Amino acid sequence: MTDFKQIENNLKKEAKRLLEAGEVTVVLAYGRGYDEKHSMPFAAKTSADVEKLVFNEYCNFNMARYLMRYPCGTKIAIAAKAADSRAIVQLIQEEKVRREDLIILGIPAYGMKNQKTDEVVDSKTTCGLYNPPLYNILLGEEVHGQPVVSPYEVLAEYEAMDKEARWAFWKKEFDKCIRCYACRKACPMCYCDPCFIDQSKPRWADKAPQSPGNMMYHLTRFHHLAGRCIDCGECSRACPVDIPLYLFHKKVAKECEEMFGQAAGMKLEDKPVLVDFRVEDSDKILE
Amino acid sequence: MLKKISINKISELAAALMGKGLLLAPVKENSGYNFAEIKNPNQVDLDFHNTIASPKAAFFPHKEDFIKYETGKPIGAASVIGLSLPPTFLFGVRPCDVKSFGIMDIHFNASGIIDPYWKQRREVTTIFGYAFDLEKPAETEEFYQTLGIGAADPEGSDVFMIKKGDDLLLDSVTAKGEKLLAELKNFAEGKVTDKKYYDEYIKKGREYKTRSMCLEPEAITKKLEDLFHNTDFWMGVSSACLSCGICTFVCPTCYCFDICDDTLFGQGTRRRVWDACMFTDFTLEASGHNPRTHVYQRLRQKVCHKYSFHVRKYGVISCVGCGRCTKHCPVNIDIYSIIEDAMKA
Amino acid sequence: MSFKPKILGIACNWCTYTGADLAGTTRLHYPQNLRVVRVMCSSRINPSFIFRAFQLGADGVLVGGCHPGDCHYNTGNLYARRRLAVTKKILEFAGLEPGRFRVEWISASEGNKFAEVVEEFTAQIKELGPQQKLKIDELREKA
Numbered sequence: 001m002t003d004f005k006q007i008e009n010n011l012k013k014e015a016k017r018l019l020e021a022g023e024v025t026v027v028l029a030y031g032r033g034y035d036e037k038h039s040m041p042f043a044a045k046t047s048a049d050v051e052k053l054v055f056n057e058y059c060n061f062n063m064a065r066y067l068m069r070y071p072c073g074t075k076i077a078i079a080a081k082a083a084d085s086r087a088i089v090q091l092i093q094e095e096k097v098r099r100e101d102l103i104i105l106g107i108p109a110y111g112m113k114n115q116k117t118d119e120v121v122d123s124k125t126t127c128g129l130y131n132p133p134l135y136n137i138l139l140g141e142e143v144h145g146q147p148v149v150s151p152y153e154v155l156a157e158y159e160a161m162d163k164e165a166r167w168a169f170w171k172k173e174f175d176k177c178i179r180c181y182a183c184r185k186a187c188p189m190c191y192c193d194p195c196f197i198d199q200s201k202p203r204w205a206d207k208a209p210q211s212p213g214n215m216m217y218h219l220t221r222f223h224h225l226a227g228r229c230i231d232c233g234e235c236s237r238a239c240p241v242d243i244p245l246y247l248f249h250k251k252v253a254k255e256c257e258e259m260f261g262q263a264a265g266m267k268l269e270d271k272p273v274l275v276d277f278r279v280e281d282s283d284k285i286l287e
Numbered sequence: 288m289l290k291k292i293s294i295n296k297i298s299e300l301a302a303a304l305m306g307k308g309l310l311l312a313p314v315k316e317n318s319g320y321n322f323a324e325i326k327n328p329n330q331v332d333l334d335f336h337n338t339i340a341s342p343k344a345a346f347f348p349h350k351e352d353f354i355k356y357e358t359g360k361p362i363g364a365a366s367v368i369g370l371s372l373p374p375t376f377l378f379g380v381r382p383c384d385v386k387s388f389g390i391m392d393i394h395f396n397a398s399g400i401i402d403p404y405w406k407q408r409r410e411v412t413t414i415f416g417y418a419f420d421l422e423k424p425a426e427t428e429e430f431y432q433t434l435g436i437g438a439a440d441p442e443g444s445d446v447f448m449i450k451k452g453d454d455l456l457l458d459s460v461t462a463k464g465e466k467l468l469a470e471l472k473n474f475a476e477g478k479v480t481d482k483k484y485y486d487e488y489i490k491k492g493r494e495y496k497t498r499s500m501c502l503e504p505e506a507i508t509k510k511l512e513d514l515f516h517n518t519d520f521w522m523g524v525s526s527a528c529l530s531c532g533i534c535t536f537v538c539p540t541c542y543c544f545d546i547c548d549d550t551l552f553g554q555g556t557r558r559r560v561w562d563a564c565m566f567t568d569f570t571l572e573a574s575g576h577n578p579r580t581h582v583y584q585r586l587r588q589k590v591c592h593k594y595s596f597h598v599r600k601y602g603v604i605s606c607v608g609c610g611r612c613t614k615h616c617p618v619n620i621d622i623y624s625i626i627e628d629a630m631k632a
Numbered sequence: 633m634s635f636k637p638k639i640l641g642i643a644c645n646w647c648t649y650t651g652a653d654l655a656g657t658t659r660l661h662y663p664q665n666l667r668v669v670r671v672m673c674s675s676r677i678n679p680s681f682i683f684r685a686f687q688l689g690a691d692g693v694l695v696g697g698c699h700p701g702d703c704h705y706n707t708g709n710l711y712a713r714r715r716l717a718v719t720k721k722i723l724e725f726a727g728l729e730p731g732r733f734r735v736e737w738i739s740a741s742e743g744n745k746f747a748e749v750v751e752e753f754t755a756q757i758k759e760l761g762p763q764q765k766l767k768i769d770e771l772r773e774k775a
Contacts, residue, residue, distance in 0.1 A: 031527075033621065034428075065529070066527075163729065167727025178340075181532055186531070186618075198566075198567070208350035211768075212687050215766065219683050219722055220680050223679045238531070240536075248725065251721070251725045255717075255721040256718065273714065274718065275711070277714055279700070279710065283737075285714070551688075551768070554770070
């Protein structure tokens with residue numbers, strides 16, 4: 001199990017150093033919430049704020065979500081677990097943030113827990129990586145020797161389903177949706193302004209939480225995140241009615257990886273797959 | 288009139304109510320409990336702490352159709368969709384949520400324009416309040432004690448229920464509840480000792496511990512008015528806010544809505560749909576101007592509306608301390624802590 | 633009453649639409665179930681068009697573009713190929729019959745290919761029957 005206390009201490013130390021040296025104007029990390037178990041995203045701006053930083057097994061939030069709140073050119077240090085780091089890589093690829101503005105404080109973490117269910121967060125609902133692919137400073141020791149399970153293993157059961165059963169499954173799930181839009185707001189890759197669902201010309205879907213609009217919203221969102229979703233599982237964690245959005249995102253990510261041979265948010269020099277093409281792409285992918 | 292029913296026989300009570308009309312009660316879903324229409328009396332399950340969504344949807348549904356129209360036809364051709372409602376029983380509402388109906392009545396059913404949909408639903412509905420289990424501790428998010436609401440307050444309910452060991456004691460609070468209980472002849476009346484237990488339970492409910500602080504409506508109103516332009520404060524408390532709509536959708540006292548026209552192939556419906564002040568386009572004007580573009584402005588609006596503007600205008604805080612917003616917030620923003628910080632600021 | 637499928641065709645201006653035109657001028661017969669919408673390029677197609685078409689009553693959607701390499705805008709259909717492949721996978725995983733959505737490359741000179749594809753696709757949709765899954769309730773009642 002990761003030594004969370006040690007990471008917290010390192011985080012404080014680095015944050016203090018960076019803020020005092022003036023290398024960054026803000027450190028995006030985790031702060032204490034209303035009790036021990038409930039931490040929350042926190043932006044430390046002074047060295048006094050640093051004392052409020054925490055890190056524990058419940059710090060699941062994807063901090064990359066907050067990067068775009070700061071004007072371009074702001075020097076930011078950001079605490080990044082594997083998923084956050086992947087999101088940052090993806091945002092850099094999409095030219096939403098600049099590499100030179102960021103100091104990534106990598107956090108290798110094993111044994112993170114979902115605060116609602118207390119279950120360990122693993123490759124079932126997220127990408128299941130332990131170590132961040134991109135960082136400047138690593139705040140703990142890299143995790144080695146843990147089983148690496150394919151994030152797509154959980155899909156087998158759903159892929160094997162009959163299409164009628166799968167339709168029934170998704171229809172039931174999407175009918176639960178109350179359209180609070182927490183999924184898109186928690187998602188580090190959902191930054192469109194305005195989101196297609198808020199547009200009134202054309203209006204893609206009805207505002208009421210009913211079947212066609214819900215279906216339109218979710219299917220289109222899956223499409224918009226195709227090849228960009230970094231599988232952090234934040235959409236499903238944020239969902240108040242527990243729609244397993246991660247399953248669909250995983251499926252789309254898996255297909256993209258198989259078709260285009262590239263996983264999202266792993267390498268800085270990659271280009272998102274849907275804004276790219278190869279002349280030699282096969283027509284087979286359309287079958 | 289006090290009735291006593293064994294909890295194992297709750298389905299008999301449910302069946303009796305279903306025989307009289309529509310029964311809405313908490314039902315276990317995979318993510319937790321929620322109020323839903325009961326189709327099978329065995330579905331009723333009182334083993335819950337509180338529901339995910341508040342029961343406000345019983346009177347103020349997420350989506351309510353008002354008018355059917357056809358494009359190109361004169362206004363007279365449009366038809367208003369009326370309601371024909373069976374007697375409804377809203378079963379197992381926690382005292383803090385029952386309080387919320389009174390607050391919502393201010394907006395829909397008290398003065399100015401009276402909402403016929405809300406009013407009709409309120410009229411046909413009999414509310415069965417249900418005290419929190421005093422043996423069990425409150426959830427960390429809850430803070431109704433702060434707002435002067437006890438864990439077993441019968442006010443606002445028509446019939447109020449408490450648990451006594453393996454039994455359920457039901458007492459009538461209003462004439463409507465009294466009449467209903469009298470009609471339920473198959474269920475035995477409680478003894479004098481039960482009545483005593485019931486009265487004491489309600490008294491004890493007042494002391495039930497949730498998070499609490501000393502909160503004077505006048506003081507917090509003033510404080511928030513003074514803080515309104517303190518951008519640093521609001522930026523600080525909202526720095527994690529994602530600006531999603533969970534907190535307002537699960538809130539029992541949030542009543543904002545949008546009127547939408549949904550037209551398809553010339554056939555249209557005008558309907559009311561819940562809206563949330565946390566959404567960016569909530570205040571977007573036709574001109575393109577948006578007075579609340581920042582997240583902090585929207586969170587400030589939400590907090591100040593509940594704890595300041597509402598008090599100025601109607602004299603009561605528009606919050607019942609059920610803690611749902613805190614519990615379901617994906618980033619754990621806690622309105623209680625914000626109020627606490629505001630008092631200290 | 634026999635089932636008359638409604639099929640939405642989205643055709644690129646430079647190849648498939650011209651191909652359809654050629655099919656017409658050469659008096660080739662093909663089923664009349666196809667309603668064609670012209671777009672400037674297959675990469676103009678927003679996946680939401682396809683989802684919305686299914687919701688608004690389409691039993692099948694046929695997308696036509698230039699052959700890869702022949703795009704009037706050089707690379708439009710190469711982007712479209714990737715994008716529409718994802719659309720197909722999404723519809724499939726949601727549980728829609730995969731046969732209801734098809735992408736074909738049809739050049740301006742392939743009038744007979746256009747007629748053949750439409751013939752074949754219509755027959756396939758007829759076999760699949762009416763699309764009921766994504767269709768909105770209002771349309772279902774009328775059917």
